[in-house]
Amino acid sequence: MDIQNVKNMLGINTDKHDSYISEVIPLFIEQAQEYCNNTFGEELPAGVKLYVAKAVQHNMNPSNVKSRTMGNVSYSYELDLPKSITKYLAPYKKVRF
Template sequence: MYRPTDEEVKEIMLINGENRTEQEAHYRTMLPLIFDHVKEECNNTFGDSETTAPVIPGGVKIFMAKAIEFYQNKTGLRNRSMGSVSYSFESELPRSLYNNLRAYRKVRFRAQR
Protein backbone atom coordinates (compact mmCIF):
# COMPACT_ATOMS: atom_id res chain seq x y z
CA MET A 1 0.00 0.00 0.00
CA TYR A 2 1.19 3.48 -0.82
CA ARG A 3 2.51 5.49 2.12
CA PRO A 4 3.31 9.12 1.30
CA THR A 5 6.64 10.49 2.43
CA ASP A 6 6.89 13.66 4.49
CA GLU A 7 8.13 15.55 1.41
CA GLU A 8 5.19 14.36 -0.71
CA VAL A 9 2.69 15.39 1.97
CA LYS A 10 4.25 18.85 2.29
CA GLU A 11 4.43 19.29 -1.50
CA ILE A 12 0.78 18.38 -2.01
CA MET A 13 -0.24 20.60 0.90
CA LEU A 14 1.64 23.50 -0.72
CA ILE A 15 -0.19 22.91 -4.02
CA ASN A 16 -3.39 23.67 -2.12
CA GLY A 17 -1.82 26.58 -0.26
CA GLU A 18 -1.90 24.72 3.07
CA ASN A 19 1.00 24.83 5.51
CA ARG A 20 -0.69 24.16 8.85
CA THR A 21 0.58 21.13 10.67
CA GLU A 22 -2.88 20.17 11.93
CA GLN A 23 -3.90 19.44 8.32
CA GLU A 24 -0.98 17.05 7.81
CA ALA A 25 -2.76 14.07 9.37
CA HIS A 26 -5.75 14.60 7.08
CA TYR A 27 -3.50 14.68 4.00
CA ARG A 28 -1.57 11.63 5.18
CA THR A 29 -4.86 9.73 5.50
CA MET A 30 -6.42 10.88 2.22
CA LEU A 31 -3.41 10.50 -0.10
CA PRO A 32 -3.36 6.65 -0.15
CA LEU A 33 -7.11 6.55 -0.80
CA ILE A 34 -6.93 9.02 -3.66
CA PHE A 35 -3.82 7.33 -5.09
CA ASP A 36 -5.75 4.03 -5.23
CA HIS A 37 -8.49 5.86 -7.16
CA VAL A 38 -5.87 7.30 -9.55
CA LYS A 39 -4.33 3.86 -10.16
CA GLU A 40 -7.74 2.44 -11.00
CA GLU A 41 -8.74 5.40 -13.17
CA CYS A 42 -5.46 5.38 -15.14
CA ASN A 43 -4.95 1.60 -15.20
CA ASN A 44 -1.39 2.43 -14.15
CA THR A 45 0.49 1.42 -10.99
CA PHE A 46 3.19 4.12 -11.39
CA GLY A 47 5.79 1.54 -10.33
CA ASP A 48 3.98 0.83 -7.05
CA SER A 49 4.92 -2.56 -5.63
CA GLU A 50 5.95 -3.99 -2.29
CA THR A 51 9.63 -3.38 -3.02
CA THR A 52 9.60 -0.03 -4.81
CA ALA A 53 7.89 3.24 -4.05
CA PRO A 54 5.72 4.73 -6.80
CA VAL A 55 6.99 7.58 -8.95
CA ILE A 56 4.15 10.09 -8.90
CA PRO A 57 4.17 12.56 -11.82
CA GLY A 58 3.23 16.22 -11.40
CA GLY A 59 -0.22 15.94 -13.00
CA VAL A 60 -1.15 13.17 -10.59
CA LYS A 61 0.05 15.26 -7.65
CA ILE A 62 -2.13 18.16 -8.81
CA PHE A 63 -5.12 15.81 -9.15
CA MET A 64 -4.53 14.42 -5.66
CA ALA A 65 -4.20 17.89 -4.14
CA LYS A 66 -7.34 19.20 -5.83
CA ALA A 67 -9.30 16.06 -4.91
CA ILE A 68 -8.41 16.55 -1.25
CA GLU A 69 -9.41 20.21 -1.50
CA PHE A 70 -12.71 19.16 -3.12
CA TYR A 71 -13.48 16.69 -0.34
CA GLN A 72 -12.74 19.36 2.29
CA ASN A 73 -15.79 21.13 0.79
CA LYS A 74 -13.88 24.25 -0.14
CA THR A 75 -14.67 23.68 -3.80
CA GLY A 76 -17.44 21.11 -3.35
CA LEU A 77 -19.99 23.71 -2.29
CA ARG A 78 -22.46 24.07 -5.15
CA ASN A 79 -25.28 26.08 -3.62
CA ARG A 80 -25.75 28.17 -0.54
CA SER A 81 -28.82 30.01 0.73
CA MET A 82 -28.84 32.40 3.65
CA GLY A 83 -32.58 32.67 4.33
CA SER A 84 -33.39 29.32 5.87
CA VAL A 85 -29.77 28.06 5.72
CA SER A 86 -29.58 25.59 2.86
CA TYR A 87 -26.33 24.08 1.54
CA SER A 88 -25.81 21.80 -1.47
CA PHE A 89 -22.58 19.95 -2.14
CA GLU A 90 -21.22 18.08 -5.13
CA SER A 91 -20.48 14.49 -4.22
CA GLU A 92 -18.47 13.49 -7.31
CA LEU A 93 -15.20 14.95 -8.47
CA PRO A 94 -15.64 17.32 -11.43
CA ARG A 95 -14.69 15.89 -14.83
CA SER A 96 -12.33 18.84 -15.36
CA LEU A 97 -10.12 17.46 -12.57
CA TYR A 98 -9.60 14.26 -14.54
CA ASN A 99 -7.90 16.24 -17.34
CA ASN A 100 -4.75 16.17 -15.19
CA LEU A 101 -4.71 12.36 -15.46
CA ARG A 102 -5.25 12.11 -19.23
CA ALA A 103 -1.53 11.80 -20.06
CA TYR A 104 -1.02 8.92 -17.59
CA ARG A 105 -3.84 6.63 -18.71
CA LYS A 106 -2.96 3.23 -20.12
CA VAL A 107 -5.16 1.47 -22.62
CA ARG A 108 -7.38 -1.33 -21.39
CA PHE A 109 -8.16 -4.17 -23.72
CA ARG A 110 -11.37 -6.09 -23.23
CA ALA A 111 -12.31 -9.29 -24.96
CA GLN A 112 -15.46 -9.18 -27.06
CA ARG A 113 -17.93 -11.97 -26.68
Protein backbone atom coordinates in the same frame (compact mmCIF):
# COMPACT_ATOMS: atom_id res chain seq x y z
CA MET B 1 4.12 11.65 -2.37
CA ASP B 2 4.02 12.90 1.20
CA ILE B 3 2.12 15.44 3.27
CA GLN B 4 4.67 18.20 2.81
CA ASN B 5 4.50 17.95 -1.00
CA VAL B 6 0.72 18.38 -0.95
CA LYS B 7 0.90 21.24 1.56
CA ASN B 8 3.52 23.04 -0.56
CA MET B 9 1.45 22.61 -3.73
CA LEU B 10 -1.66 24.00 -2.03
CA GLY B 11 0.10 26.73 -0.04
CA ILE B 12 -0.95 25.34 3.34
CA ASN B 13 1.29 26.65 6.12
CA THR B 14 -0.35 25.12 9.21
CA ASP B 15 -0.32 21.60 10.65
CA LYS B 16 -4.07 21.70 11.28
CA HIS B 17 -5.01 19.29 8.47
CA ASP B 18 -2.00 16.94 8.54
CA SER B 19 -3.87 13.90 9.84
CA TYR B 20 -6.58 14.27 7.17
CA ILE B 21 -4.05 14.78 4.37
CA SER B 22 -1.98 11.77 5.44
CA GLU B 23 -5.11 9.59 5.39
CA VAL B 24 -6.44 10.63 1.98
CA ILE B 25 -3.21 10.78 -0.06
CA PRO B 26 -3.03 6.98 -0.48
CA LEU B 27 -6.75 6.88 -1.28
CA PHE B 28 -6.46 9.44 -4.08
CA ILE B 29 -3.36 7.73 -5.47
CA GLU B 30 -5.26 4.43 -5.54
CA GLN B 31 -8.22 6.16 -7.18
CA ALA B 32 -5.91 7.61 -9.86
CA GLN B 33 -4.38 4.18 -10.48
CA GLU B 34 -7.82 2.61 -10.93
CA TYR B 35 -9.02 5.42 -13.20
CA CYS B 36 -5.93 5.22 -15.40
CA ASN B 37 -5.43 1.42 -15.31
CA ASN B 38 -1.82 2.24 -14.46
CA THR B 39 0.36 1.58 -11.40
CA PHE B 40 2.87 4.43 -12.09
CA GLY B 41 5.82 2.69 -10.35
CA GLU B 42 7.94 4.38 -7.68
CA GLU B 43 7.68 8.03 -8.76
CA LEU B 44 4.28 9.53 -9.57
CA PRO B 45 4.02 11.61 -12.75
CA ALA B 46 3.48 15.35 -12.36
CA GLY B 47 -0.15 15.19 -13.52
CA VAL B 48 -1.00 12.57 -10.92
CA LYS B 49 0.61 14.68 -8.20
CA LEU B 50 -1.50 17.65 -9.32
CA TYR B 51 -4.61 15.47 -9.30
CA VAL B 52 -3.93 14.29 -5.74
CA ALA B 53 -3.28 17.84 -4.47
CA LYS B 54 -6.38 19.28 -6.16
CA ALA B 55 -8.55 16.37 -4.98
CA VAL B 56 -7.36 16.95 -1.40
CA GLN B 57 -8.13 20.66 -1.74
CA HIS B 58 -11.59 19.94 -3.18
CA ASN B 59 -12.47 17.52 -0.38
CA MET B 60 -11.32 19.95 2.32
CA ASN B 61 -14.27 22.23 1.45
CA PRO B 62 -16.97 21.90 4.10
CA SER B 63 -19.44 19.22 2.97
CA ASN B 64 -18.87 20.09 -0.71
CA VAL B 65 -21.92 22.35 -0.81
CA LYS B 66 -22.42 23.37 -4.42
CA SER B 67 -25.31 25.77 -3.91
CA ARG B 68 -27.70 26.81 -1.19
CA THR B 69 -31.05 28.62 -1.14
CA MET B 70 -32.30 30.02 2.12
CA GLY B 71 -35.90 30.88 1.05
CA ASN B 72 -37.45 27.41 0.96
CA VAL B 73 -34.27 25.66 2.13
CA SER B 74 -32.71 24.00 -0.89
CA TYR B 75 -29.20 22.48 -0.71
CA SER B 76 -27.19 20.96 -3.54
CA TYR B 77 -24.10 18.84 -2.91
CA GLU B 78 -21.26 18.02 -5.26
CA LEU B 79 -20.29 14.39 -4.73
CA ASP B 80 -17.96 13.77 -7.67
CA LEU B 81 -14.70 15.49 -8.45
CA PRO B 82 -15.10 18.12 -11.17
CA LYS B 83 -13.68 17.47 -14.64
CA SER B 84 -11.23 20.32 -14.07
CA ILE B 85 -9.48 18.04 -11.56
CA THR B 86 -9.75 14.69 -13.38
CA LYS B 87 -8.31 16.23 -16.57
CA TYR B 88 -4.85 15.91 -15.02
CA LEU B 89 -5.15 12.11 -15.32
CA ALA B 90 -6.06 12.00 -19.03
CA PRO B 91 -2.51 11.61 -20.42
CA TYR B 92 -1.82 8.63 -18.13
CA LYS B 93 -4.95 6.60 -18.90
CA LYS B 94 -4.26 3.16 -20.42
CA VAL B 95 -6.74 1.03 -22.30
CA ARG B 96 -7.39 -2.36 -20.73
CA PHE B 97 -8.42 -5.36 -22.86
